[in-house]
Amino acid sequence: MYSEKVMDHFMNPRNVGEIEDADGVGQVGNAKCGDIMKMYLKIEDGVIVDAKFKTFGCGAAVATSSMATELIKGKTIKEAEMITNKAVMEALDGLPPAKVHCSVLAEEAIAAALQDYRARHGLDSDSTYEGCSGCCGGCGRLDQHDENNGE
Amino acid sequence: MEKPVIYLDHAATTYVKPEVFEAMKPYFIEQYGNASSLYDVGRASRKAVEEARAAIARCIGAAEPGEIYFTGSGTEADNWAIKGAVYAARKKGGKHIITSAIEHPAVMETCKFLKKEGFDVTFLPVDSEGFVNPEDVEKAIRPDTVIVSIMYANNEIGTIQPIKAIGEITRKHGVLFHCDAVQAAGTIPIDVRDLGMDLLSISSHKFYGPKGVGALYIRKGVRLENLIHGGHQERGKRAGTENVAGIVGMAKALELAIANMEQYTDKISKLRDKARDLILSRIPYVRLNGPVENRLPGNLNLSFQFIEGESLLLLLDMKGIKASSGSACSSGSLDPSHVLMAIGLTHEIAHGSLRLSFGEHNTEADVDYLVDALEEIVARLRSMSPLYEDFVKANKQT
Numbered sequence: 001m002y003s004e005k006v007m008d009h010f011m012n013p014r015n016v017g018e019i020e021d022a023d024g025v026g027q028v029g030n031a032k033c034g035d036i037m038k039m040y041l042k043i044e045d046g047v048i049v050d051a052k053f054k055t056f057g058c059g060a061a062v063a064t065s066s067m068a069t070e071l072i073k074g075k076t077i078k079e080a081e082m083i084t085n086k087a088v089m090e091a092l093d094g095l096p097p098a099k100v101h102c103s104v105l106a107e108e109a110i111a112a113a114l115q116d117y118r119a120r121h122g123l124d125s126d127s128t129y130e131g132c133s134g135c136c137g138g139c140g141r142l143d144q145h146d147e148n149n150g151e
Numbered sequence: 152m153e154k155p156v157i158y159l160d161h162a163a164t165t166y167v168k169p170e171v172f173e174a175m176k177p178y179f180i181e182q183y184g185n186a187s188s189l190y191d192v193g194r195a196s197r198k199a200v201e202e203a204r205a206a207i208a209r210c211i212g213a214a215e216p217g218e219i220y221f222t223g224s225g226t227e228a229d230n231w232a233i234k235g236a237v238y239a240a241r242k243k244g245g246k247h248i249i250t251s252a253i254e255h256p257a258v259m260e261t262c263k264f265l266k267k268e269g270f271d272v273t274f275l276p277v278d279s280e281g282f283v284n285p286e287d288v289e290k291a292i293r294p295d296t297v298i299v300s301i302m303y304a305n306n307e308i309g310t311i312q313p314i315k316a317i318g319e320i321t322r323k324h325g326v327l328f329h330c331d332a333v334q335a336a337g338t339i340p341i342d343v344r345d346l347g348m349d350l351l352s353i354s355s356h357k358f359y360g361p362k363g364v365g366a367l368y369i370r371k372g373v374r375l376e377n378l379i380h381g382g383h384q385e386r387g388k389r390a391g392t393e394n395v396a397g398i399v400g401m402a403k404a405l406e407l408a409i410a411n412m413e414q415y416t417d418k419i420s421k422l423r424d425k426a427r428d429l430i431l432s433r434i435p436y437v438r439l440n441g442p443v444e445n446r447l448p449g450n451l452n453l454s455f456q457f458i459e460g461e462s463l464l465l466l467l468d469m470k471g472i473k474a475s476s477g478s479a480c481s482s483g484s485l486d487p488s489h490v491l492m493a494i495g496l497t498h499e500i501a502h503g504s505l506r507l508s509f510g511e512h513n514t515e516a517d518v519d520y521l522v523d524a525l526e527e528i529v530a531r532l533r534s535m536s537p538l539y540e541d542f543v544k545a546n547k548q549t
Contacts (some may be wrong), residue, residue, distance in 0.1 A: 016535045031499030038537040054537040058461035
């Protein structure tokens with residue numbers, strides 16, 4: 001059901017781990033949905049010089065985290081912000097329909113880490129990331145989604 | 152090095168035993184007749200079907216072969232039992248169904264469908280090990296209750312229900328008792344008369360028989376509305392040309408299972424106990440789901456904290472180990488197992504579950520290989536889990 005690329009990034013995930021002195025850290029998802037992604041960024045002169053992640057989740061969640069870190073490394077903050085879940089999916093040669101929400105989570109993890117970076121450095125932004133409400137919504141479970149919003 | 156294949160998913164399906172396949176073979180090319188035809192090849196098929204019916208009746212303690220009806224699957228048998236019973240009772244004011252919160256989808260989804268059609272359904276809760284309390288069954292019975300449907304043994308966590316006690320209650324109150332015995336048949340002795348059952352479903356491919364064939368026991372005198380309409384097969388109750396080879400295979404497989412039951416269950420329960428004890432002693436933060444006693448002999452269900460089940464299954468598969476999980480992600484749905492939720496697990500613990508079901512060909516060496524593989528995989532997944540990271544950091548602070 002998974003493409004070879006997804007399996008490769010699941011079996012040999014790139015950039016797993018933590019960055020002790022990260023400039024930005026973002027965590028999205030929740031255990032209820034079965035996916036949590038935590039992303040660490042090292043940023044110098046507006047460029048992402050290093051990215052690492054930790055993920056609790058299925059094969060697709062690990063693979064999208066891995067690919068997302070690969071895609072943003074060496075990019076400027078602006079460029080990283082332009083990376084969508086679609087780009088992550090395409091780089092992995094696609095995902096099964098039920099797993100598309102994992103790529104959304106990867107996009108949100110990047111956004112959350114960049115937002116944390118801006119907050120720490122007092123930077124303004126033309127786009128704000130509101131934070132994951134708990135469930136990414138990509139799973140289609142709107143009832144859970146609403147529940148989490150209320151929490 | 153060639154990767155071994157260690158199949159630990161016998162609750163999902165089993166292979167066909169060679170003796171069973173041999174028994175089926177003549178009915179594909181030589182004895183291909185329609186069991187409804189008058190001429191000799193047809194008559195040979197009819198004879199084979201009726202012998203199989205008698206064999207299955209003997210295996211489950213039915214009073215006569217005519218109480219066994221062949222179906223296309225266990226799921227069809229479950230659908231027929233419940234829909235057939237309530238549709239037949241509707242005219243007389245029957246409206247209510249009692250079942251449990253941990254039934255197989257074949258029963259659960261059938262009940263949900265009937266609820267939409269206007270029937271009332273009570274889903275009884277279970278305790279933390281998955282047991283239904285017979286007193287709850289009795290309390291739930293109403294004047295318009297038609298049927299109680301409780302599974303013999305649970306497919307995920309192996310809990311064997313107090314079926315006999317439930318049968319006594321349904322008999323006392325004059326309501327029908329249907330039992331989904333798909334996981335139990337071939338592993339636990341079944342005597343429908345002793346257990347007070349009116350309807351019982353079984354499925355061939357769970358006890359080393361072929362796929363695509365099941366049976367419903369209907370106690371003589373119980374009236375069901377037909378589910379499949381068409382020809383006059385199965386005494387006018389279940390239309391469709393008989394799957395002769397499948398039926399022969401199912402009967403052969405059940406007879407073999409019953410002849411070797413003690414030896415088989417002894418073997419697989421020893422392997423299961425060994426795996427359980429080794430895993431619990433060597434891997435930290437693991438929870439056993441389901442009971443220790445009154446459990447299917449080959450069933451083991453564990454939750455590994457801080458990790459997710461599908462990742463675990465993929466990495467086990469890379470090592471040649473075939474298993475299943477109650478994790479949402481592995482099933483195509485996005486909710487974790489309803490069974491694990493019903494016994495009170497949190498979402499994150501339910502997501503990290505693993506079901507291992509042992510069978511005839513498994514060995515002690517398989518168990519050793521499994522435990523080594525699990526130890527390595529669980530450590531690897533935990534090392535990349537933010538939940539484990541939080542847990543370790545919180546522990547350091549205290």
